[in-house]
Amino acid sequence: MITAVQSLDHTPRHAISEVAAVSGLTAHTLRWYERIGLLDPVDRSHSGQRRYCDADLSRLAFLGKLRLTGMSVADMLRYVELARAGDQTMEARRELLVAHREEVRQKIADLHATLAVLDYKIDIYSGKKHSA
């Protein structure tokens, strides 16, 4: 889950390989997310290597969840840009999340329907002789 937002450490200290390991994204994808603006420019070490802070990890975890549910990168970008624009976009962000929540609920319903069909088919394969 997500930890309390206001207590996040902004000390830059996680190397890209480390972040790749915990986020499930590849280093390639992390750089790409930053390039397209999903992540703010990440802090660098004196030699230019990325050092992610806990706030980055937290945003990444949230984006990862959105991504898992099938939100497009374009929509994620829209959300992030709203967040960057400041407090006056809070209502818009809320609406975006509410709309997405509806989609997720719908998707869950669809999956349950499919599950029923799969159960039915598997029963046929397990017990009887008819197939399609």
Next chain:
Amino acid sequence: MITAVQSLDHTPRHAISEVAAVSGLTAHTLRWYERIGLLDPVDRSHSGQRRYCDADLSRLAFLGKLRLTGMSVADMLRYVELARAGDQTMEARRELLVAHREEVRQKIADLHATLAVLDYKIDIYSGKKHSA
């Protein structure tokens, strides 16, 4: 849902536009599915136009469900080819479906987890002042 498999009408009578309407797939996609072998060659009218039978519709409905749950076209093809190969592949087909059912269950669990995160965020936007 699916109707009893053995009672399906094989009279070819549905035009492609009709099938597109009921299946939710476009005519383009229907032709493409046939071309790659997801559908057996569809019957034709005397002038060469496709005429789908109820068995085609039923298979399409099933494939549509699989597709909805994120099964790749390649895996769907694998299933269809097993079905074409005859009764001795029934166990393999069953295994394929069981494995996919597990994936669907996992996906549902993931979606529920995301739903919780969304609820949490939306609560923040609705009530308090903190954001991320």
Next chain:
DNA sequence: GGCTTGCTTGGAGTGCACTCCAACTCAGTA
């Protein structure tokens, strides 16, 4: 007959989300 609508084809094109490449730098160990 002329027009519209719906269908046909193979092959090319599209959009998304990565994913890889070549050439390079830098840090750490032997």
Next chain:
DNA sequence: TACTGAGTTGGAGTGCACTCCAAGCAAGCC
């Protein structure tokens, strides 16, 4: 100092699942 391994870049490439295109044919209607 040499080597190894992890990191850097922009731009090109990949794989998937469509999606469209051009050119043409057939049927139905005025």
